[in-house]
Amino acid sequence: MTARAKSAKKAAPDLCTEHHAPASHPAAKIPPLSLVESQRMGEFFAVLADPTRLRLVSLLAADEFCVCDLASSLSMTESAISHQLRALRAARLVSYRKEGRQVFYRLHDHHVLELYQTVREHLEE
Amino acid sequence: MTARAKSAKKAAPDLCTEHHAPASHPAAKIPPLSLVESQRMGEFFAVLADPTRLRLVSLLAADEFCVCDLASSLSMTESAISHQLRALRAARLVSYRKEGRQVFYRLHDHHVLELYQTVREHLEE
DNA sequence: CCAACATCTGAACATACGCTCATGTATTGG
DNA sequence: CCAATACATGAGCGTATGTTCAGATGTTGG
Numbered sequence: 001m002t003a004r005a006k007s008a009k010k011a012a013p014d015l016c017t018e019h020h021a022p023a024s025h026p027a028a029k030i031p032p033l034s035l036v037e038s039q040r041m042g043e044f045f046a047v048l049a050d051p052t053r054l055r056l057v058s059l060l061a062a063d064e065f066c067v068c069d070l071a072s073s074l075s076m077t078e079s080a081i082s083h084q085l086r087a088l089r090a091a092r093l094v095s096y097r098k099e100g101r102q103v104f105y106r107l108h109d110h111h112v113l114e115l116y117q118t119v120r121e122h123l124e125e
Numbered sequence: 126m127t128a129r130a131k132s133a134k135k136a137a138p139d140l141c142t143e144h145h146a147p148a149s150h151p152a153a154k155i156p157p158l159s160l161v162e163s164q165r166m167g168e169f170f171a172v173l174a175d176p177t178r179l180r181l182v183s184l185l186a187a188d189e190f191c192v193c194d195l196a197s198s199l200s201m202t203e204s205a206i207s208h209q210l211r212a213l214r215a216a217r218l219v220s221y222r223k224e225g226r227q228v229f230y231r232l233h234d235h236h237v238l239e240l241y242q243t244v245r246e247h248l249e250e
Numbered sequence: 251c252c253a254a255c256a257t258c259t260g261a262a263c264a265t266a267c268g269c270t271c272a273t274g275t276a277t278t279g280g
Numbered sequence: 281c282c283a284a285t286a287c288a289t290g291a292g293c294g295t296a297t298g299t300t301c302a303g304a305t306g307t308t309g310g
Contacts, residue, residue, distance in 0.1 A: 015225075015226070015227070016191055016193035016194060016226075016227060029187055030183070030186055030187060030242070032180060032183040032184050032187070032198070033179055033180050033183040033245075035176065035180075037248075038176035038177070038179040038180045038183070039176045040248060041173075041176075041179050041244065041245065041248055042173075042174050042175055042176045042179055043174075044244065044248060045170050045171075045173040045174040045179075045244075046170075046171075046174035048166075048167075048170040048174075049167050049168075049170040049171035049173075049174045050167055051160065051163035051164045051166075051167045052163070054158055054163040054166050054167055054170075055157060055158050055160075055163045058155070058157040058158040058163070059157050061155055062154055062155060062157070066141055068141035069141060073157070100140075101140070101141075102140070102141055111247060115243070115244070115247075117155070118240070119166065119169065119170075119240070120158075120166065122236060122240075123162075123165060123166055123169060
């Protein structure tokens with residue numbers, strides 16, 4: 001299973017023993033992600049891995065909106081939208097501003113807008 | 126529930142009727158994502174929303190590796206790694222090259238490397 | 251205060267996802 | 281040919297996730 005142990009007694013020597021091919025060709029030598037780093041990064045991408053949340057981001061990329069209008073724009077319940085905005089808030093992708101009964105949401109900063117636009121263009125092929 | 130219908134007969138007029146606040150302040154007017162567009166974009170982010178796949182990308186960001194070495198580097202079974210490489214392949218995030226019994230994987234293009242590095246730096250705060 | 255509104259929250263259910271396990275295919279050396 | 285190696289694949293299981301539903305909190309106008 002592991003294919004890590006050295007060959008038994010005959011046939012097919014273990015040629016896969018950490019000797020990768022050309023040895024070096026890419027950019028700088030960046031250390032691989034640790035387990036916790038990969039988990040943090042995974043959680044970040046996971047927030048953007050949902051159609052509803054992405055549509056919310058796409059709306060907020062144009063202007064600021066209250067929960068009610070966001071729900072209406074996507075033809076979804078305000079409860080569902082509120083749940084998703086909570087996730088976007090926890091990931092610091094959006095900020096909000098209370099005004100009376102309403103809560104207006106907007107993208108947290110320009111990094112979010114840029115990431116969204118970059119990936120959108122990347123998929124427009 | 127929908128809060129879309131006009132007020133009944135008295136009290137609390139429907140102030141949330143698509144009149145968002147300042148009206149305009151951000152960048153250009155980009156149309157919101159359609160349902161299918163958001164699904165495609167969501168699937169793309171979903172591939173990057175897993176710790177194992179991110180660690181694979183982080184390894185392939187430095188060099189090209191065969192499945193066996195990738196599994197060994199992450200202390201996981203070759204089966205698990207093969208399953209994840211399949212997902213990365215389907216998303217066109219990695220390419221591969223067969224050499225005898227081994228299959229060497231690498232990042233598909235520089236866009237992948239740039240996206241990975243950008244987000245990594247963004248989380249290093 | 252009270253009713254309507256705007257939003258938030260917790261529980262529950264259906265679905266999606268990642269790993270393990272067993273098996274299948276392909277390549278190599280003897 | 282045959283066995284070991286390298287990788288791929290399908291089924292199955294436990295867990296995570298998004299939505300609905302019911303209800304709670306907070307705000308406003310009469």
